[in-house]
Amino acid sequence: MTDKPYLVDVKRQYESFPYPPRDPADESQRLIASIPASLMAVNHHCFGGKKDFRSGFRCLVAGGGTGDSTIFLAEQLRDYDAELVYLDMSDASRQVAEARARVRNLTNITWVTASIMDLPGLGLGEFDYIECTGVLHHLESAEEGLRALNAVLKVDGAIFLMVYGKYGRRAVYEMQSLLRNYLPAGLSMHEKVQMARQLIETLPKSNSFIRELDMWGAEISAAGFGDAGLYDLLLHSQDRSFDVPGLYALAESAGLHLSSFGWRTDDYDPLKHTNDSTARNYLATLDLPRRQALAEVMIGNMRKHEIFLARQPDRGAKLTDDNVALRSYGMLLKNAAKIAAAMVPAPGAVAYCSDKNFKITIACTPVSKIVYGHMDGATPVSVLRERIRMALPAIPPEMVDQELEQIYHQLHACGCLYLVRAGSYGVGIPDYGKLVIRCRPGGPERGVHSADAG
Ligand SMILES: C[S@@+](CC[C@H](N)C(=O)[O-])C[C@H]1O[C@@H](n2cnc3c(N)ncnc32)[C@H](O)[C@@H]1O
Numbered sequence: 190m191t192d193k194p195y196l197v198d199v200k201r202q203y204e205s206f207p208y209p210p211r212d213p214a215d216e217s218q219r220l221i222a223s224i225p226a227s228l229m230a231v232n233h234h235c236f237g238g239k240k241d242f243r244s245g246f247r248c249l250v251a252g253g254g255t256g257d258s259t260i261f262l263a264e265q266l267r268d269y270d271a272e273l274v275y276l277d278m279s280d281a282s283r284q285v286a287e288a289r290a291r292v293r294n295l296t297n298i299t300w301v302t303a304s305i306m307d308l309p310g311l312g313l314g315e316f317d318y319i320e321c322t323g324v325l326h327h328l329e330s331a332e333e334g335l336r337a338l339n340a341v342l343k344v345d346g347a348i349f350l351m352v353y354g355k356y357g358r359r360a361v362y363e364m365q366s367l368l369r370n371y372l373p374a375g376l377s378m379h380e381k382v383q384m385a386r387q388l389i390e391t392l393p394k395s396n397s398f399i400r401e402l403d404m405w406g407a408e409i410s411a412a413g414f415g416d417a418g419l420y421d422l423l424l425h426s427q428d429r430s431f432d433v434p435g436l437y438a439l440a441e442s443a444g445l446h447l448s449s450f451g452w453r454t455d456d457y458d459p460l461k462h463t464n465d466s467t468a469r470n471y472l473a474t475l476d477l478p479r480r481q482a483l484a485e486v487m488i489g490n491m492r493k494h495e496i497f498l499a500r501q502p503d504r505g506a507k508l509t510d511d512n513v514a515l516r517s518y519g520m521l522l523k524n525a526a527k528i529a530a531a532m533v534p535a536p537g538a539v540a541y542c543s544d545k546n547f548k549i550t551i552a553c554t555p556v557s558k559i560v561y562g563h564m565d566g567a568t569p570v571s572v573l574r575e576r577i578r579m580a581l582p583a584i585p586p587e588m589v590d591q592e593l594e595q596i597y598h599q600l601h602a603c604g605c606l607y608l609v610r611a612g613s614y615g616v617g618i619p620d621y622g623k624l625v626i627r628c629r630p631g632g633p634e635r636g637v638h639s640a641d642a643g
Pocket residue numbers: 194195196199200203208209251252253254255256257258276277278279282303304305306321322323324327328421
């Protein structure tokens with residue numbers, strides 16, 4: 190235990206190396222988007238697709254760093270009567286975040302320099318949504334940190350957490366261990382970075398971290414997150430990772446339910462990772478947490494977990510809810526209707542849609558042509574089903590439902606499709622076609638999706 194409500198070495202790191210490093214001037218070039226800071230995704234995962242963000246929405250970004258999530262949320266809430274609070278213990282990080290907000294002329298953010306552990310006593314009130322990306326695994330106790338967040342959550346609110354994944358970071362932990370043993374005591378932070386960099390540059394290709402360098406390189410390279418990234422990834426004084434059972438235990442320790450995963454949702458299904466019918470039949474009999482735990486080890490490369498938590502289970506939107514509509518997002522934001530129009534259904538025919546992060550393979554069938562043509566946020570799913578039935582009477586309804594589900598799961602897993610209350614898109618939640626969103630080219634993967642309206 191320390192006498193401070195934060196870890197001194199961790200604070201020192203983020204005062205010297207605000208993370209992620211950002212140049213406020215870039216705000217005139219691009220808006221960095223992410224799933225946990227997207228009201229579209231938050232609405233889907235936390236509020237059944239039914240939240241109206243126009244008035245009274247209260248949001249906290251806990252451990253907001255240099256402002257990525259805060260800036261994106263503030264842009265989406267710019268014209269709404271909402272409250273957005275940024276909190277971080279690092280003054281240097283807050284200065285970068287505030288400078289970014291100034292470039293964008295965003296005046297709807299309350300800035301707080303404090304520890305998450307102090308939240309219950311800060312008098313900030315309760316929040317509908319708390320976004321906490323990459324922070325709890327750097328606290329002395331993630332469990333106590335989560336309890337502090339839960340203490341300022343509204344009864345029907347929700348929390349997003351991104352924490353490190355145990356199996357996907359094995360090479361990182363080996364490199365951390367190597368550097369701990371290698372670096373002499375008494376070095377400054379900058380000297381440590383320099384010596385670490387020199388060693389890494391000369392390591393053989395057989396080294397586990399070097400083998401994965403294409404995955405981690407942007408995090409530590411000068412063109413990526415540079416020295417701040419290297420320190421954060423390889424020299425951090427407090428770095429804890431979680432496997433799926435650990436996520437459930439973390440949630441339970443604060444009296445919360447793990448409601449859904451927000452990133453690579455389909456990879457938490459073990460059926461995706463084996464073709465063997467005996468294994469698949471057996472896996473299908475297991476309970477959900479066990480299936481997800483096995484899936485994580487089967488795929489082996491989950492570098493992080495993105496989870497939505499709430500006091501009630503199962504808060505996400507459902508395709509079985511007749512009042513919700515499909516709404517394309519991310520790289521499909523403006524493309525779904527065009528894809529539908531160009532589609533020529535034929536047995537085995539496929540189309541592709543891709544950006545720098547993903548490639549989607551689209552089966553060109555009579556049903557998918559209609560479904561892609563209705564990802565408008567306006568047509569209730571019940572009406573969509575009816576239209577398919579009328580247009581394709583020979584296809585049994587259960588086959589239509591099956592294909593609709595397949596399309597939904599495929600696109601939702603990569604952040605390209607969400608469910609919203611029919612008719613609320615562009616009203617109770619923003620019209621993303623009007624926000625100019627560009628990802629930082631070549632930067633490290635940060636759960637960023639592109640929804641370029643430019
Ligand atoms: C890896 S950075 C993530 C920043 C930001 N959430 C993002 O993903 O862009 C971790 C941040 O958590 C902050 N932090 C760590 N411990 C904290 C604590 N006890 N209270 C408040 N902030 C904390 C650090 O200052 C740092 O800005």
